[in-house]
Amino acid sequence: MSQVELLQGGCLCGAIRYQVSGTPFDADHCHCSQCRKSSGAVLVSWMDFHREQVQWLQGQVTEFASSNDIRRGFCQQCGCSLTFRHLSYPQYTTLSIASLDQPDRVQPTYHI
Template sequence: MKGGCHCGAVRYEVIGEPFDADFCHCRDCQRTTGAPVGVWADFKAEQFHLLAGEIKEYASSEKVRRGFCANCGCSLSYRHTDYPQYFTISITSLDDPNVIAPNYHIYTDNQVKWMPINDELKKYGRSRNKSG
């Protein structure tokens, strides 16, 4: 699967299937993507290959790095420094975002009220690792 930013300066490919994928309704995802929900796919770091350009990272918290194109600002990746073996990509940055479907919703406590969740996927009020 290949993908990239809006302007085309950053291009990447991921080999194989993600081990997980989710809708994230947290305020950080809302603010950094400019959308009511972030949509992410989790891969092992070795599955991700940068083909062109470079992903600029922003420390949105002490341990979280959010990647974007320095030219067009497109949100591309998410990385937690405690888990360097994983690399998360924005599903909507894929050339064909229909190839990966999220498995669950997280941080639904922050879900915007004007966009109801109308699917049967599991919903977690906070992270999946905590009560939801």
């Protein structure tokens, strides 16, 4: 039997921690204007999981409605960008690759 890969991560100040089981089913670099503005960077690297793969270990993400269908999650204490959520796809959780303890373990496969 193979062992399930576990990835852990969290926000800059450590108030929010999470763990994901398995590998993401998708990973990308997003260059859209909202990702650029919300991060203050030229792109944001995201990884997508089925919601049941994600376990929140500590703290709670605060969400901002950046449009009618999109919620962007961040730490209320340090402002670290952590999640992207599309209301039409409640079965998925999208996490910032940069929030991983070991972000080099996930490689985006395309740009949007």
